[in-house]
Amino acid sequence: MYESQVAEEVIRWKRKLEKRPSLTGRYTKGLQAKMNKMIPEKLHTVVTTSIKNMVHATLVGSEYTTKKQPELALSLKEREEKVYSLIKSYKRTAALEGAGTGAGGILLGMADFPLLLSIKMKFLFDTASAYGYDVGDYRERLFVLYLFQLAFAREEKRPMLIEKLECWEDEKERLPDKDQYLAEFDWKTFQLDYRDYIDLPKMLQLIPGFGAFVGAAANYRFLDILGETAMNGYRMRWLSE
Template sequence: MDNYTNYAHAELGLWLYQMKKPPSFTGRITHGIQSKINDWIPEKVHLAITTAIENMVKAVISGSSWIVPKPHESLSLKQREFKVRNRIKWYRNTASVEGAVTGAGGILLGFADFPAFLTIKMKMLFDIAALYGFDTKNYQERLFLLYIFQISFSTQSRRNDLIGLLENWESYRHDLPEDLGAFDWRTFQLDYRDYIDLAKLAQLVPIIGAGVGAIANYRLTEHLGKNAMNAYRLRILK
């Protein structure tokens, strides 16, 4: 095992520890408050938001106009991850600019940030999958992307639940939903919305929104990229 592979194993071990640690007291309190707020929201609103997010994500990952990256083969782990880090950097900077532009417009352009930022993050995951040698034309690989997305933007309790699925993907993949319509979109949108709301609420405020949007998108994209790297390491380093 070369030095870089040892380094990757060490990073993966630290990431697994972070995914499996119990929720903090603050995290439990915050989640409780968010759950209460969600209980107050009418069911019709939840259904509308769930449908909107489901349709947006499906359009990104299943649309006929989507150009699926070709899997990269015959690369060492070090070469793959050099390319992956560069792609994350590119998407991180792109998302930061997008957040600054939409944040500068206050609440109106702030709403436009939601689908734009979602598309940037999903496209990054497709590129990362290809760089690690996985073919996202395969339906199960697209589901894997959704679980990476969900574990990145969810509570610590949800991460505790999902990390076992990612660790044992080859065992779980055959029991997963047969199509995207059977995916748990309600939980997906609640986790994502609660996580993003805390990070990006101030982006809707004129003047300061540009700075908040740029920083939030930068950090959230980097966070997703790091999780994607380690999720694929789980499969490659085994």
């Protein structure tokens, strides 16, 4: 019963992601492009460097993998009860972090990017363990990166990413070794997609005082989106296996 309900939810989620952007969505995208030109170059540099460091730490570091042991011998329902708890906890953490950095204007606002990235990646690694996957395996870390990318990808890239996640068991068998993959990883495109997605709310977060409210709301929403993406990504694997 529970798995049938989950399967239906996955179908609805995929349909939502694959829909053409609404008029409001297209307007927001145009507004983001204009705002992008107004953001100081120093802030762009912070985002670029933070993304590059995050990708490297995810694939080869131990920052997110320490003490993360996969949950074994649990039903899908039991696993998802743990994941719902993780989402609730991490949304609260992200909101508090966004409020704190948003209250300080541009300097603390810039500090928010690497902090928020760290919160997101720790959430994804904890979620992978809750679903029973060993993040000590570089291929599982790569799956985590694809989940992150899907959560904040442009509309035209989503179908390709969903297909890759759906066929992950076949996909991972074709992967090169870790060092080769890291050398060829297109982190620049990866960070541009992420930056474009978050530009508008993060620009508002740099306004002293007002930024505290925006920072809390934006970070809470980002973790909500990431949680939904992660759950459905792992649900697809569970159902296919």
